[in-house]
Amino acid sequence: MKKLNIGIVGLGRLGKEYAKNITYLVPNANLVAACSIRKEELDYVKDRYNVPNLYASYEQMLEQQEEMDAVVIVTSTDQHADAIIKAVQAGYHVFCEKPLALNIEDCIRVEKAVAKHPDRITMLGFVRRFDVSYADAKAKINEGLVGTPYLIHSQTIDKDTFAPFQIEFCTTGGGIFHDYNVHDIDLAHWFLGSRIQKVWALGGAYRFPEFALAGDADNTSSMCELENGTMAVLTASRTSSFGHNTCTEIFATEGNLKIGDPPAKNMLQISDKHGIRREGMETFFDRFQTAFLIQIQAFVNHVLENKQPELTMNNATNATLVATALTKSFKEKKPVIISDLLS
Ligand SMILES: NC(=O)c1ccc[n+]([C@@H]2O[C@H](COP(=O)([O-])OP(=O)(O)OC[C@H]3O[C@@H](n4cnc5c(N)ncnc54)[C@H](O)[C@@H]3O)[C@@H](O)[C@H]2O)c1
Structure with missing residues (x-):
């Protein structure tokens, strides 16, 4: 089976759940790298999910990860726009949790960066x-x-x-x-x-x-x-x-x-x-546990099938x-x- 190699950034309340889903419940994905500014969160995913490559710096993860195909962004919202832009510019497919950003200028910056890389699959997570x-x-x-x-x-x-x-x-x-x-x-x-x-x-x-x-x-x-x-x-x-x-x-x-x-x-x-x-x-999470799994599975399938999702960055901007x-x-x-x- 063809598998997508994923690196995750942000391992808080929701990021840990994504790490668990990608490791155990998405059969055509591997969690090959994880990044957080908090050491205890890196220790958590190393102990529980045996993630082989751990980073305290997002930029280092993007630069050093040769086997990674895609980045899953579950950081605090104020980091989303820059994290998406850096990932597409470095050549990765991107999934990012909602919302896209906190102001319209950041949304437009993301839309412009994404438009320059139409071969990269980009997906915003509106889980409902x-x-x-x-x-x-x-x-x-x-x-x-x-x-x-x-x-x-x-x-x-x-x-x-x-x-x-x-x-x-x-x-x-x-x-x-x-x-x-x-x-x-x-x-x-x-x-x-x-x-x-x-x-x-x-x-x-x-x-x-x-x-x-x-x-x-x-x-x-x-x-x-x-x-x-x-x-x-x-x-x-x-x-x-x-x-x-x-x-x-x-x-x-x-x-x-x-x-x-x-x-x-x-x-x-x-x-x-x-x-x-x-x-x-x-x-x-009790309400949307299954939907979060269906959503990340959909992202992996979109990348492997080279198909952009229905929800565009412009929908997220709106x-x-x-x-x-x-x-x-x-x-x-x-x-x-x-x-x-x-x-
Ligand atoms: N779809 C939903 O229903 C839903 C529910 C909850 C949260 N969310 C979204 O998920 C995101 C995360 O929420 P949360 O509740 O897990 O937050 P959280 O505060 O628990 O975790 C945030 C994580 O981001 C990490 N982080 C922040 N800046 C970073 C950086 N520069 N580099 C690396 N890591 C960095 C922190 O270390 C932490 O691991 C938010 O954007 C939020 O809107 C969505």
Whole structure:
């Protein structure tokens, strides 16, 4: 079997899961190298996954790795743009976690670099597109099962226990719109077949005032108008008491599609003296574990089959553009027209 040799950069919360998937669960890939600025993370992947080549410097990994074909980038978001550009310029295929970048200038720099290397496969990880339920909803829309979609409600909600981690994370992750709602923005573009052109974002730090000090929020709600006249309502929250709660509803002319509701851990329903209930999921990874595997398998197949993925860098740029507009709208407390950000 032809196999893809991968080097990974970023071995934090999510990078370790990618390292595990590539090592054990993607049959046509080898994890040949790993890079992190934290020694304990390099020790972790050496001990658990026996990764043969370890680097504290990304540039060194790109220069020295002769057997590597592709780079998987799971660093903090502020590093994504430069990491993608360096990898394509050094001749590697690239997979990078969402979002592409935190500002439009970096997105455009990446698009230009990628355009100069069309023979390299480049893929941005918007994992929800690889979840079986979201993919099924997209197929049903394409079949015309529920008519024409005109409104999407989409939310990204995390359990409150992760808020202390997020207070630190938002310094490199760009805040709640870039980190959470960027998924919902991409879904709105994907399901409604158009681009968001105008936004109005509201929100606040209702439970964790530390987010306000960082110019961020713990709960938000946003109204969006798309170029084709359809609508999106996006919600994000860091304060769920029962668990992770990603959920999307698509309203169409002949029916509705609802994905992820109730956000239950499994199919178990408990009936006892407290009533009738189901338990929630702890994290985004519990919800999207299978989708992350399908997604990295898809990247490996794309490279081996020399086929670019459906989602382009420009799609990822558009998601960052809207996240930037939502952030501006929230901070300035007024609606924002996307094209004004480009002028
Ligand atoms: N798709 C999703 O649902 C989802 C969920 C969580 C995280 N993410 C994305 O994954 C990325 C990583 O998130 P995380 O939660 O694992 O973060 P994390 O803070 O746990 O890990 C970040 C990693 O990047 C490494 N790093 C930072 N700068 C580096 C550099 N210059 N060279 C080498 N390594 C460097 C750190 O050492 C660490 O290993 C983020 O961009 C985030 O947006 C996506």
